[in-house]
Amino acid sequence: MVDKSTVGHIHMSGCTGCLVSLADNYGGLLTILDRYADLVYGLTLADVRHIPKMDVALVEGSVCINDKLSVEEIKQTREKAAVVVAVGGCACYGNITRFARGGQQNQPAHEAYLPVGDIIKVDVYIPGCAPTPQLIRNVCVMAYLLLKGTKEQKELATNYLKPLMMAAQRGTTACFCDLMTEVINQGLCMGCGSCASACPVRAITHEYGKPQGVRDLCIKCGACYNQCPRSWFSIDVVSAYEAINEAIMAALQ
Amino acid sequence: MGTELGNYKTCVSARSTNKELLKSAQDGGIVTQLFAFALDEGIIDGAIVAVSKEFALKNPSKCMAFNPTLDDLEPWRSIPAVVSTKAELFEARGTKYNISPNVSLIKEATRSFGLDKVGIVGTPCQMQAVRKLQLYPIGARDVGASIALAVGIFCMENFPYQSILQLVEDHAAMKMEAVKKMEIGKGKFWVIGKRGQVVQLPLKVTHKYEQPGCHVCLDYVANLADISTGSVGSPDGWSTVFVRSKIGDSVWAKAMAAGCFETQPIEKVKPGLELVTKLTNEKITKNKATLEGRKTFGVGKALRNPYI
Numbered sequence A: 001m002v003d004k005s006t007v008g009h010i011h012m013s014g015c016t017g018c019l020v021s022l023a024d025n026y027g028g029l030l031t032i033l034d035r036y037a038d039l040v041y042g043l044t045l046a047d048v049r050h051i052p053k054m055d056v057a058l059v060e061g062s063v064c065i066n067d068k069l070s071v072e073e074i075k076q077t078r079e080k081a082a083v084v085v086a087v088g089g090c091a092c093y094g095n096i097t098r099f100a101r102g103g104q105q106n107q108p109a110h111e112a113y114l115p116v117g118d119i120i121k122v123d124v125y126i127p128g129c130a131p132t133p134q135l136i137r138n139v140c141v142m143a144y145l146l147l148k149g150t151k152e153q154k155e156l157a158t159n160y161l162k163p164l165m166m167a168a169q170r171g172t173t174a175c176f177c178d179l180m181t182e183v184i185n186q187g188l189c190m191g192c193g194s195c196a197s198a199c200p201v202r203a204i205t206h207e208y209g210k211p212q213g214v215r216d217l218c219i220k221c222g223a224c225y226n227q228c229p230r231s232w233f234s235i236d237v238v239s240a241y242e243a244i245n246e247a248i249m250a251a252l253q
Numbered sequence B: 001m002g003t004e005l006g007n008y009k010t011c012v013s014a015r016s017t018n019k020e021l022l023k024s025a026q027d028g029g030i031v032t033q034l035f036a037f038a039l040d041e042g043i044i045d046g047a048i049v050a051v052s053k054e055f056a057l058k059n060p061s062k063c064m065a066f067n068p069t070l071d072d073l074e075p076w077r078s079i080p081a082v083v084s085t086k087a088e089l090f091e092a093r094g095t096k097y098n099i100s101p102n103v104s105l106i107k108e109a110t111r112s113f114g115l116d117k118v119g120i121v122g123t124p125c126q127m128q129a130v131r132k133l134q135l136y137p138i139g140a141r142d143v144g145a146s147i148a149l150a151v152g153i154f155c156m157e158n159f160p161y162q163s164i165l166q167l168v169e170d171h172a173a174m175k176m177e178a179v180k181k182m183e184i185g186k187g188k189f190w191v192i193g194k195r196g197q198v199v200q201l202p203l204k205v206t207h208k209y210e211q212p213g214c215h216v217c218l219d220y221v222a223n224l225a226d227i228s229t230g231s232v233g234s235p236d237g238w239s240t241v242f243v244r245s246k247i248g249d250s251v252w253a254k255a256m257a258a259g260c261f262e263t264q265p266i267e268k269v270k271p272g273l274e275l276v277t278k279l280t281n282e283k284i285t286k287n288k289a290t291l292e293g294r295k296t297f298g299v300g301k302a303l304r305n306p307y308i
């Protein structure tokens, strides 16, 4: 395919787990790079110094506001990329970097970290710590279909990506407290258990069917909130799960 | 075919051909029979079901997402568990009318339980949760493709445990530990005692005890399951079955070929799909009205709508 989209991986303050998750698509990643995407920027992956123009920027990690270069690069990313995707808990919600207090070698004064959306406008979220290879894959395929697909494919991709775009618009915090304030306190929880299953640190258990969070354990990754079917749910999109899954698999054949 | 019943390839009235299985099944034993067959055939290597105290005490490691001291568990409290033998499946038979967060074990089933092919039974909302995590796997790495059979059960509403306690011990004046079966059908909530006594409560009495989250639910017949089943529409002891997805179609065909079920055409049984459709529409209409009402709940303040 000639008409590939150009993609860059922008590494802010993250643990590289997101990049590893992307790579964990193995053959799928090769298919994506072979057919749909040209990697035009990426630490250790592409030999480019300055952030070039690109269709999609995948940003991993939060932004250290005490580091001029990081701030500069994230602003450039916004200028150069048509679509900015925040990949992973740190980029979307700050996640563990919210707990940073500085003091680490060799930059002890680097102590304040903000989710990408607090510095620039972000278009799409891929939450999760680490984000799953499958969600990264799905978004990559859908982003390609959105930019280069047929009319029907564009429509499908728009509908699929819509909740992840709404998540980006919604803001830069999501943690167990958001489940409380926006699902449980709103009378929407029905006790399915998705939140407990999604939590990477097992901060959530169910008592009498209802989620209880140990808030001191919570690292503010936003997985529970976004996995919950009562935070956001598109009946139309999810009902087409078989067809969508088949379309993604076919794209990676 | 209207859209309220979801997509389906086949709909029949059915029951298990295993008489032993049917003894403690809620209805036609569809769920337990499907999982037992799928286990035998290697279609699944375990399933997430809802068990109760007796099982949990014997098998604490199978209910690991469950936290409180097992000794303190009350009778009829439902507990999600991962089971991997037919005997364990049999112990999980029957409906527990209180919330069992089965999806809480979906990731763990593929981790410490080591399952590659997971079966899960759940209410329509739990089937929605399963499909959301397959399509948008945010905290579910490598889980989606391991879900080998998702069986949905029809559901008008569910109850917090304390509501059931209130209904059984206060309204029906029965001890929880003396109850053999609970059932909702023919417009009544039935409490059947171990000594054979039967108490029926009008559904009107139960409404205020329902889980509030159920009042925004727009699915009655588990539209997103591979196969969904419930008692409504079929005669006593039989179940109405919708075979929905490709996976569901393949498993159902194999189970039929193996003689797991006897069936009757849904058109031939009373009350049939007409009642299923009627109840489905009633639920959707009522809960759409609730969602509408949430828009103007406060003074210039709406309650959240989860659907986008």
Ligand SMILES: Cc1cc2nc3c(=O)[nH]c(=O)nc-3n(C[C@H](O)[C@H](O)[C@H](O)COP(=O)(O)OP(=O)(O)OC[C@H]3O[C@@H](n4cnc5c(N)ncnc54)[C@H](O)[C@@H]3O)c2cc1C
Residues within 6 Å of the ligand: B024, B025, B026, B027, B028, B029, B030, B031, B032, B033, B049, B050, B051, B078, B092, B093, B094, B095, B096, B097, B098, B099, B100, B102, B121, B122, B123, B153, B154, B155, B156, B157, B158, B159, B184, B229, B230, B231, B232, B239
């Ligand atoms: C809360 C609730 C409301 C229901 N409302 C309706 C209704 O309005 N109309 C209707 O036709 N049918 C309804 N059902 C379904 C019906 O009661 C039976 O569960 C269904 O017909 C399956 O019967 P069976 O004989 O095939 O299953 P069985 O072979 O007896 O197996 C039942 C399976 O369901 C699991 N289970 C039991 N309780 C729960 C629970 N709380 N959550 C998740 N899984 C559970 C068990 O572990 C078991 O694996 C409801 C079920 C529940 C749990």
Ligand code: SF4
Residues within 6 Å of the ligand: A174, A175, A176, A198, A199, A200, A201, A202, A203, A204, A213, A217, A218, A219, A220, A221, A222, A223, A224, A225
């Ligand atoms: S409770 Fe768990 S899943 Fe939810 S935000 Fe906190 S760490 Fe993440």
Ligand code: SF4
Residues within 6 Å of the ligand: A179, A183, A184, A188, A189, A190, A191, A192, A193, A194, A195, A196, A210, A211, A227, A228, A229, A230, A231, B101
């Ligand atoms: S995922 Fe949402 S609806 Fe399900 S138990 Fe958790 S908070 Fe409740």
Ligand code: SF4
Residues within 6 Å of the ligand: A190, B123, B124, B125, B126, B155, B156, B157, B158, B211, B213, B214, B215, B217, B218, B219
């Ligand atoms: S009524 Fe809906 S939300 Fe409530 S338990 Fe049943 S399927 Fe879930």
